[in-house]
Amino acid sequence: MSYRPKPRIAHPGLKKNALGLTRRDYEGGMSTLCAGCGHDSITAAIIQACFELAVEPHRVAKVSGIGCSSKTPAYFLSASHGFNSVHGRMPAVATGANAANRDLSYIGVSGDGDSLSIGLGQFCHAMRRNLDMLYLIENNGVYGLTKGQFSASADVGSKAKKGEVNEQPPIDPVLTALAMGGTFVARSFSGDKEQLVPLIKAGLRHKGFALIDVLSPCVTFNDHEDSTKSYAYTRQHYSPALETDFVRPAEEIMADYDAGAAMSIELHDGSRIVLRKAAPDYDPQNRGNAFAYIKDKLRDSEFLTGLLYVEETSRDMHALSNTAVRPLVDIGWDELCPGSSALPGILKRYR
Amino acid sequence: MKPTDTSDPEYFHRVVDCQWACPAHTDVPEYIRLIAQGEFTDAYMVNRESNVFPGILGRVCDRPCEPACRRGRVEDKPVAICRLKRVAADLKGEFRDRLPVIPDISNGKRVACIGAGPASLTVANDLAPLGYQVTIFEALSTPGGLMRTNIPAFRLPGDILDSEIDVILDMGVELKLGHRIDSMAALLGEDWDAVFVGSGAPRGKDLQLPGREEASANIHIGIDWLESVAFEHVKEIGEKVLIIGVGNTAMDCCRSSLRLGSSDVKVMARKPRDFFKASDWELEDAEEENVEIVVNHSPKEFVLEDGRLVGMNFDQMEYQVDDDGRITDQRVIGERFIPADDVVLAIGQDNAFPWIERGLGIEFDKWDVPLVDETTFQATRPGVFFGGDSAFGPKNIIWAVEHGHQAAVSIHKYCQGEDVFGRLPVTMNLSSRKMGIHEWSYKNDYNPLERRLMPHVGLTERFRKLNIEVELGFSIEQTETEVQRCLNCDIQTAFTDQLCIECDACIDICPTDCLTITGNGPEEDLRQRLKAPADNTDQSLFVSGPLKHTARVMVKDENLCVHCGLCAERCPTAAWDMQKSRFSFPYATDEDEACRRRNLRSA
Numbered sequence: 032m033s034y035r036p037k038p039r040i041a042h043p044g045l046k047k048n049a050l051g052l053t054r055r056d057y058e059g060g061m062s063t064l065c066a067g068c069g070h071d072s073i074t075a076a077i078i079q080a081c082f083e084l085a086v087e088p089h090r091v092a093k094v095s096g097i098g099c100s101s102k103t104p105a106y107f108l109s110a111s112h113g114f115n116s117v118h119g120r121m122p123a124v125a126t127g128a129n130a131a132n133r134d135l136s137y138i139g140v141s142g143d144g145d146s147l148s149i150g151l152g153q154f155c156h157a158m159r160r161n162l163d164m165l166y167l168i169e170n171n172g173v174y175g176l177t178k179g180q181f182s183a184s185a186d187v188g189s190k191a192k193k194g195e196v197n198e199q200p201p202i203d204p205v206l207t208a209l210a211m212g213g214t215f216v217a218r219s220f221s222g223d224k225e226q227l228v229p230l231i232k233a234g235l236r237h238k239g240f241a242l243i244d245v246l247s248p249c250v251t252f253n254d255h256e257d258s259t260k261s262y263a264y265t266r267q268h269y270s271p272a273l274e275t276d277f278v279r280p281a282e283e284i285m286a287d288y289d290a291g292a293a294m295s296i297e298l299h300d301g302s303r304i305v306l307r308k309a310a311p312d313y314d315p316q317n318r319g320n321a322f323a324y325i326k327d328k329l330r331d332s333e334f335l336t337g338l339l340y341v342e343e344t345s346r347d348m349h350a351l352s353n354t355a356v357r358p359l360v361d362i363g364w365d366e367l368c369p370g371s372s373a374l375p376g377i378l379k380r381y382r
Numbered sequence: 383m384k385p386t387d388t389s390d391p392e393y394f395h396r397v398v399d400c401q402w403a404c405p406a407h408t409d410v411p412e413y414i415r416l417i418a419q420g421e422f423t424d425a426y427m428v429n430r431e432s433n434v435f436p437g438i439l440g441r442v443c444d445r446p447c448e449p450a451c452r453r454g455r456v457e458d459k460p461v462a463i464c465r466l467k468r469v470a471a472d473l474k475g476e477f478r479d480r481l482p483v484i485p486d487i488s489n490g491k492r493v494a495c496i497g498a499g500p501a502s503l504t505v506a507n508d509l510a511p512l513g514y515q516v517t518i519f520e521a522l523s524t525p526g527g528l529m530r531t532n533i534p535a536f537r538l539p540g541d542i543l544d545s546e547i548d549v550i551l552d553m554g555v556e557l558k559l560g561h562r563i564d565s566m567a568a569l570l571g572e573d574w575d576a577v578f579v580g581s582g583a584p585r586g587k588d589l590q591l592p593g594r595e596e597a598s599a600n601i602h603i604g605i606d607w608l609e610s611v612a613f614e615h616v617k618e619i620g621e622k623v624l625i626i627g628v629g630n631t632a633m634d635c636c637r638s639s640l641r642l643g644s645s646d647v648k649v650m651a652r653k654p655r656d657f658f659k660a661s662d663w664e665l666e667d668a669e670e671e672n673v674e675i676v677v678n679h680s681p682k683e684f685v686l687e688d689g690r691l692v693g694m695n696f697d698q699m700e701y702q703v704d705d706d707g708r709i710t711d712q713r714v715i716g717e718r719f720i721p722a723d724d725v726v727l728a729i730g731q732d733n734a735f736p737w738i739e740r741g742l743g744i745e746f747d748k749w750d751v752p753l754v755d756e757t758t759f760q761a762t763r764p765g766v767f768f769g770g771d772s773a774f775g776p777k778n779i780i781w782a783v784e785h786g787h788q789a790a791v792s793i794h795k796y797c798q799g800e801d802v803f804g805r806l807p808v809t810m811n812l813s814s815r816k817m818g819i820h821e822w823s824y825k826n827d828y829n830p831l832e833r834r835l836m837p838h839v840g841l842t843e844r845f846r847k848l849n850i851e852v853e854l855g856f857s858i859e860q861t862e863t864e865v866q867r868c869l870n871c872d873i874q875t876a877f878t879d880q881l882c883i884e885c886d887a888c889i890d891i892c893p894t895d896c897l898t899i900t901g902n903g904p905e906e907d908l909r910q911r912l913k914a915p916a917d918n919t920d921q922s923l924f925v926s927g928p929l930k931h932t933a934r935v936m937v938k939d940e941n942l943c944v945h946c947g948l949c950a951e952r953c954p955t956a957a958w959d960m961q962k963s964r965f966s967f968p969y970a971t972d973e974d975e976a977c978r979r980r981n982l983r984s985a
């Protein structure tokens with residue numbers, strides 16, 4: 032870490048977005064993570080994506096659990112709402128917040144420990160409900176904050192810094208999400224912002240639960256030679272299956288795509304995701320095919336990355352529960368609570 | 383691009399913008415840090431080593447360093463480098479014990495310098511400590527050259543001049559005042575081992591227009607008139623004064639006129655403001671004193687009544703300026719009479735050498751300017767050297783000093799029978815400023831405070847006498863703030879590509895987006911692909927070798943780096959380090975040492 036906040040001085044040529052804000056306006060407090068932590072790069076990618084989308088910071092709520100990863104919402108979008116919850120309980124808080132105010136954008140940041148150990152149940156249920164949020168797992172294979180114990184995403188055979196070998200099979204968040212009915216499932220790497228930034232933009236605009244599992248090396252406890260989540264190992268076994276471009280509504284698709292290898296998916300707000308497939312036999316809209324393909328690759332120790340599965344037509348939690356279109360926060364107390372005089376009538380319905 | 387070779391001193395020297403722009407390469411950030419630490423005498427000596435006259439230059443330097451200063455690109459206003467130099471000079475303690483010891487025995491070589499301006503004085507300063515017997519011939523009754531005769535005392539007080547000149551004269555330099563050299567042939571006939579011409583550019587340009595002859599009693603050539611004012615031969619001037627020209631000489635003429643009793647001074651400019659030659663601060667100072675600057679007036683004729691000057695006629699001009707700010711067309715749109723009692727011509731100077739006979743082997747070009755080598759300052763006749771305004775026309779004090787240093791190197795080599803072209807190279811030394819994981823032995827915080835303004839003597843008080851210094855100098859509080867504005871550009875970002883794991887930490891933390899990891903390419907293409915626009919092509923790009931994980935390269939645009947060290951603090955592998963660069967620019971004394979070492983080795 033550095034012990035001084037980044038000075039406010041900026042490049043005078045810095046671009047402004049549609050709101051007249053620069054990238055620097057999307058920053059947060061000074062990071063207290065270790066120098067070189069992958070999580071800090073993900074923070075930078077979130078800042079970049081929100082800037083490019085011209086997100087209004089006060090229309091965003093950041094939620095997290097406990098862990099180094101879960102600390103990071105303090106380091107971006109300081110003008111947004113935030114809730115740093117209990118270990119593994121971020122999905123519950125996000126669900127409640129979303130239930131009350133469906134109009135905000137929700138960014139959940141979690142760790143492999145936070146989501147795949149103590150919080151696995153909550154994580155699965157949030158996907159099952161198709162909660163409308165962006166959910167990032169900053170996956171380093173260890174409990175960083177508590178000094179580097181193996182997490183549930185550690186690969187078999189991976190060695191801890193002190194030498195002990197992990198024997199238990201990992202839980203893969205991407206396969207879990209596919210199994211749980213996730214509607215936007217992606218994997219990326221903290222060291223590849225060219226891929227990560229468009230994925231975050233698409234995830235933010237996806238209507239429903241958008242999971243991005245981001246491989247994010249822990250420089251202090253899991254960046255050694257026998258680690259399978261180090262910078263070096265990740266780069267060697269990293270295999271982009273699809274390149275994702277995010278195209279805003281009304282923006283023209285500029286790049287020339289080879290028709291057979293590219294597909295365009297329209298999101299609910301009119302923006303589009305253009306996917307260019309590196310592997311021609313891969314189908315990101317076929318859940319079963321995607322599951323099998325990713326699993327095969329994992330067996331060969333290859334991390335398939337990109338937007339691996341997307342289903343834009345599914346209904347989110349509000350649609351499934353048939354809730355009011357207007358956010359609850361905007362509904363006046365009188366309307367929300369019809370009062371004791373109306374109670375007998377309601378009770379009568381259950382008799 | 384090829385990986386940048388940072389072992390070549392030029393690369394990091396360019397990063398220290400002020401030092402790169404300073405003709406004498408003054409180590410600005412070093413002296414500013416010394417001032418910050420209260421080490422004023424040390425700060426003075428760092429200055430003196432390169433610019434010889436810190437007290438003088440701290441007041442009147444042309445300061446090419448300031449427009450170059452990085453702070454002026456990051457924010458609006460550069461560091462007040464010149465003002466801080468004056469702080470060092472004003473607050474220094476005893477320093478004479480730190481000057482080189484003058485040998486008791488001379489080395490037997492005699493050098494004649496013509497003119498006692500800054501160029502000759504620098505030559506003497508560099509050669510006397512090596513045992514040379516230096517004699518300076520000066521036509522006037524006091525030393526200093528234009529610094530004495532033309533720069534008015536309200537900008538540069540006489541006692542400041544005296545004290546810095548005395549330091550040099552006290553090195554055993556012989557000064558012959560009132561001794562004009564009338565014949566170079568005669569001088570060369572005497573027993574000198576080398577001759578240095580530091581006689582300046584003494585001829586002020588005239589303006590031949592109708593009425594010039596008839597009105598000559600009230601038309602003055604700027605530099606001659608300023609000299610007469612300095613020597614108190616001229617004590618007054620008319621009520622209404624026109625100054626023709628808008629360079630720095632014009633500024634001194636108009637402000638001097640105000641002090642000699644005129645109440646209405648107009649500076650007449652032929653072109654619009656963007657084309658003025660005067661420095662911004664000189665214009666500001668004149669305008670603060672209510673001098674009117676009139677643009678787009680081209681002088682046409684002097685107007686007389688009853689044989690006396692009553693004013694001038696001007697053509698009123700209109701100019702067409704293109705997008706690049708160049709004049710593409712001009713036309714006269716009218717004529718205007720402006721009344722005047724006196725006119726001062728401040729339209730430039732030439733060098734003139736009526737006293738150098740032709741046929742001595744000293745060749746001149748078709749404009750009667752001597753042919754002088756730009757590295758060695760030697761004329762076409764070996765053993766004769768030129769420097770200061772006499773070499774390439776009028777410049778300024780700091781250039782005269784640098785010419786003096788270089789000429790001294792040549793004179794030394796010439797007198798020792800060495801090749802004047804075989805000069806020592808500039809060298810560089812780098813040393814890490816790292817003290818701990820996140821501690822550096824320099825203050826790396828960015829202080830957003832704005833440039834401090836120089837306090838001035840009040841507008842009525844300053845006109846009471848001709849020699850009241852207008853600028854008061856920085857207070858302690860102003861100094862404390864201003865030193866923190868310096869970005870320590872000499873604390874370099876040094877990169878080791880083998881250590882980088884491409885974690886992006888440095889890229890994300892850099893406040894001014896200087897850093898990018900990307901695929902290599904030609905410079906123009908790379909400049910387009912960086913994290914922030916890199917369109918200042920005066921500033922270098924650093925390009926690393928291929929990084930070990932992906933074979934991409936680390937690229938740094940030097941343009942807006944604020945030397946905050948955050949990249950090095952955030953780097954997990956210490957691939958970035960903050961290292962202080964120190965450059966050595968060889969002077970005559972370094973050449974002398976090298977020469978001794980060579981002789982020892984061959985003996």
Ligand SMILES: Cc1cc2nc3c(=O)[nH]c(=O)nc-3n(C[C@H](O)[C@H](O)[C@H](O)COP(=O)(O)OP(=O)(O)OC[C@H]3O[C@@H](n4cnc5c(N)ncnc54)[C@H](O)[C@@H]3O)c2cc1C
Pocket residue numbers: 442443444496497498499500501502519520521522526527528529532533561562563564580581582583584605608630631634737769770771772776777778779780782
């Ligand atoms: C009005 C004015 C204002 C200026 N203001 C500034 C300023 O603010 N800052 C700045 O940096 N520069 C300024 N300059 C420029 C600066 O003063 C000169 O560039 C500098 O002094 C040149 O130094 P020099 O050693 O080459 O010669 P000079 O300073 O010109 O000295 C030459 C000396 O040689 C003597 N001499 C000439 N011929 C002979 C001879 N044949 N025999 C004996 N002696 C001789 C002259 O009397 C003179 O004393 C100003 C110039 C003018 C005209």
Ligand SMILES: Cc1ncc(C[n+]2csc(CCOP(=O)(O)OP(=O)(O)O)c2C)c(N)n1
Pocket residue numbers: 097098099100101118141142143144145146149169171173174175176177182
């Ligand atoms: C209920 C509860 N149990 C255990 C802990 C201890 N604890 C803090 S962080 C953490 C693991 C965090 O790992 P991960 O989510 O992967 O985050 P990382 O630090 O690796 O980014 C644990 C077990 C806790 N804070 N609360």
Ligand code: SF4
Pocket residue numbers: 398399400401410411450451452453460461463867868869870871872
């Ligand atoms: S900031 Fe300081 S070191 Fe950098 S150019 Fe300006 S004065 Fe020189």
Ligand code: SF4
Pocket residue numbers: 875891892893894895896897938942943944945946947948949950
């Ligand atoms: S020192 Fe490093 S972090 Fe600071 S401005 Fe320069 S390159 Fe950027």
Ligand code: SF4
Pocket residue numbers: 067881882883884885886887888889949952953954955956957958
């Ligand atoms: S912080 Fe260090 S290791 Fe990381 S990218 Fe920058 S130079 Fe490389």
Ligand SMILES: [Mg+2]
Pocket residue numbers: 098142143144169170171172173174175182
């Ligand atoms: Mg973890």
